[in-house]
Amino acid sequence: MKFVDEARVEVAAGNGGDGVVAFRREKYVPFGGPAGGDGGRGGNVIFEGDGGLSTLLDLSYARHLKAERGRNGAGKDKYGRGGKDKVMRVPTGTQVFDHDTGALVGDITEHGQQLIVAQGGNGGWGNIHFATSTDRAPRRADPGGTGEQRSLRLELKVLADVGLLGFPNAGKSTFVAAVSAARPKIADYPFTTLVPSLGVVEVHGGPQRGGGTLVVADIPGLIRGASTGAGLGHRFLRHVERTRALLHLVTLDPAPDREPLEDYRAIRAELAAFDPMLATRPEVVALSKADLPEVQEAYPQLKEAFADQFGVELHLISSATHSGLKEMIQRLASLNEMVRRRAAEAPE
Secondary structure, eight states: OOOOOEEEEEEEEEEEEEEEHHBBBBTTTTOBBBOOOOOOOOOEEEEEEEEEOOOOOHHHHOOEEOOOOOOOOOOOTTTOOOEEEEEEEETTTEEEEETTOOOEEEEOSSSOOOEEEEEOOOOOGGGGGGSSSSSSSSSOOOOOOOOEEEEEEEEEEOOOEEOOOOOOOOSEEEEEEEHSSSSOOOOOOTOOSSEEEEOOOOOOOSSSSSSEEEEEOOOOOOOGGGGGGTHHHHHHHHHTTTTTEEEEOOOOOOSSTOOOHHHHHHHHHHHHHHHGHHHHHHHEEEEOOOOOOHHHHHHHHHHHHHHHHHOOOOOETTTTBTTTHHHHHHHHHHHHHHHHHHHSOOOO
């Protein structure tokens, strides 16, 4: 399925039905009084979160969403039927913005959550509402209200517990494939991963956890200048915003301009330039591809250098041999639980 994480759509709620002027016509009742019913309310346009969706592809085809108009009222005090809502399912993690003003309309983060993005018009009043002591036969009724119309921009940000950071070929896709049932495309060339993919990892008896799952996002790799839109740029960084913790993978790369310490420094700089809050997110740093002899030889020196220059502990893992993966999953689970607990304890 094609991955689409941006969409623009025009929405139009239904107009309200008109109220009517009508009078009771009954035998032996010459002055039956007003009997015009109200019009029905117009339908709303609603976005509903669906955890089973992972793309905004449907909205790239349905560029116009329109709800049903309310029915007009009728005689004998009959009210018009309300218009049907137009409900469109979107992936959880979708943010909705007003295209003209840029204002955030709403954020859909849970399965089944509904967001009304365009309100239907109110139904017009029939003449039964306008009878007074001096006007027993009013010939007045209100038209239905106009439904809201607006242009919207949708952005999808992947929801995950852990986001993988790293330059192209750092081993992110291989890591996700090794620890979960996800099968992202893997090859030895840059930008193999062109769209975010999620892996659900089982956690067995982690610290302060009786087991459970951990959602890991394999997100397209960064290059220098990503915060200004270079490479996959903002399309990558947008998805990092939704993760609770980060796993930063570095490795030895034969390219002349690639070195683990500089790679780490460059990506940290891109995070801070895009959003300073991202640079403060809890992270674990690991040297991948430990099955290669040259990586094992370089690890002790790199571990010391990372501690001296950045004050972080560098771990060693191999997705090919699964060396260190179990411990890494437990570490990430503990970190994710700590973030959850802090969020729950923090004042709103």
